[in-house]
Amino acid sequence: MTTERYALLTTRELAATYGISAGELEEQFHPDELVRVNAATNGITPLGVRRFLSDKGVSYQFRVIVHTTMRGGIGKTTSTISTAVRSAQYGFKTCVLDLDPQGSSSLALGAVPEEDDPIFYDIWQRPEELLSDALVTLSSHLSILPSSLENALLDASLLNPGSQKKAVKGVCDQLRLQGFDTVIVDCPPSLGIAVISAICAAQTIVVPVGSDAFSLKGLDLTLDEIASICDTFGLPHPAVRIIYTRYDQRENVSHHALSRIKERHPNLPLTVIRTSSEFSKALAAEETVFSRYARNSARDDYDRHVSELLGIVQAPLEQEQ
Numbered sequence: 363m364t365t366e367r368y369a370l371l372t373t374r375e376l377a378a379t380y381g382i383s384a385g386e387l388e389e390q391f392h393p394d395e396l397v398r399v400n401a402a403t404n405g406i407t408p409l410g411v412r413r414f415l416s417d418k419g420v421s422y423q424f425r426v427i428v429h430t431t432m433r434g435g436i437g438k439t440t441s442t443i444s445t446a447v448r449s450a451q452y453g454f455k456t457c458v459l460d461l462d463p464q465g466s467s468s469l470a471l472g473a474v475p476e477e478d479d480p481i482f483y484d485i486w487q488r489p490e491e492l493l494s495d496a497l498v499t500l501s502s503h504l505s506i507l508p509s510s511l512e513n514a515l516l517d518a519s520l521l522n523p524g525s526q527k528k529a530v531k532g533v534c535d536q537l538r539l540q541g542f543d544t545v546i547v548d549c550p551p552s553l554g555i556a557v558i559s560a561i562c563a564a565q566t567i568v569v570p571v572g573s574d575a576f577s578l579k580g581l582d583l584t585l586d587e588i589a590s591i592c593d594t595f596g597l598p599h600p601a602v603r604i605i606y607t608r609y610d611q612r613e614n615v616s617h618h619a620l621s622r623i624k625e626r627h628p629n630l631p632l633t634v635i636r637t638s639s640e641f642s643k644a645l646a647a648e649e650t651v652f653s654r655y656a657r658n659s660a661r662d663d664y665d666r667h668v669s670e671l672l673g674i675v676q677a678p679l680e681q682e683q
């Protein structure tokens with residue numbers, strides 16, 4: 363059964379994007395596209411948002427967005443789940459593809475597979491037959507192919523380069539045939555073979571980075587690897603975005619890391635996510651920062667990231683921080 367367990371994009375939020383009042387925006391919606399979510403707020407159904415944004419020229423063309431970096435614990439899963447929930451709120455039919463044997467995205471979205479439930483490892487060779495049974499529907503616009511420890515065997519079963527090139531792409535192609543617009547992939551903290559396969563399927567790669575030296579080194583290595591994997595397989599280079607997580611304005615180390623990233627990668631789009639306790643609070647409740655309506659920096663920062671990532675707004679030429 364499909365239930366809307368996630369919050370909606372609000373008319374106030376969408377109105378702010380276009381610099382008009384919520385009242386003016388609401389006049390442009392049919393009554394059945396609006397939902398009263400609390401005393402002061404109207405939400406918009408994902409289908410309503412999609413109709414509106416399509417009219418504004420936003421493209422709902424299929425895309426695969428992969429989160430990867432060698433450095434662990436730096437925000438791949440947080441970015442995956444936040445982006446996925448927000449993308450669904452923006453009317454994209456979204457599927458999370460959890461490739462991390464730790465299954466953190468699956469856990470965070472309340473979709474931990476049972477012992478016999480099929481996961482990527484079980485279905486990648488015949489996605490046209492097996493994918494539907496493995497997908498878990500979370501809401502009208504959000505599904506997940508969950509992960510468990512068995513996915514750790516993927517690296518051993520993807521030894522053939524042809525399989526590496528096609529495994530994730532094959533599953534994504536099938537998701538596209540099933541009507542998904544966006545696949546958001548969460549990877550383990552490595553550049554193992556399953557991650558190589560995900561890179562081969564990506565239109566966009568989001569590389570999270572933190573303040574420590576290892577993480578900055580991880581960024582450089584990950585970027586080099588992406589380029590060399592695409593060259594090896596004869597694939598066009600995907601768009602790459604950097605997301606700098608846990609930025610703390612009060613800490614010198616944050617300022618230094620940010621300057622260094624901008625200096626070394628001046629041409630890559632960069633979003634800064636401030637450090638916030640909202641992320642751990644949301645995680646503890648199996649929610650994301652977009653599951654409720656209260657405004658906070660975590661929500662604002664990820665909304666800016668997702669709006670730019672999905673082409674809803676243009677990135678400013680220079681980040682404000």
Ligand SMILES: Nc1ncnc2c1ncn2[C@@H]1O[C@H](COP(=O)(O)OP(=O)(O)OP(=O)(O)O)[C@@H](O)[C@H]1O
Binds near residue numbers: 441551609637
């Ligand atoms: N901007 C932030 N501010 C504060 N905490 C954050 C922020 N981003 C992520 N976190 C927290 O950091 C921890 C690690 O984040 P996350 O699980 O997303 O990293 P990861 O890269 O997926 O880790 P792994 O490599 O183990 O898969 C989580 O507890 C998360 O809530």
Ligand SMILES: [Mg+2]
Binds near residue numbers: 438440462466467549
């Ligand atoms: Mg993770």
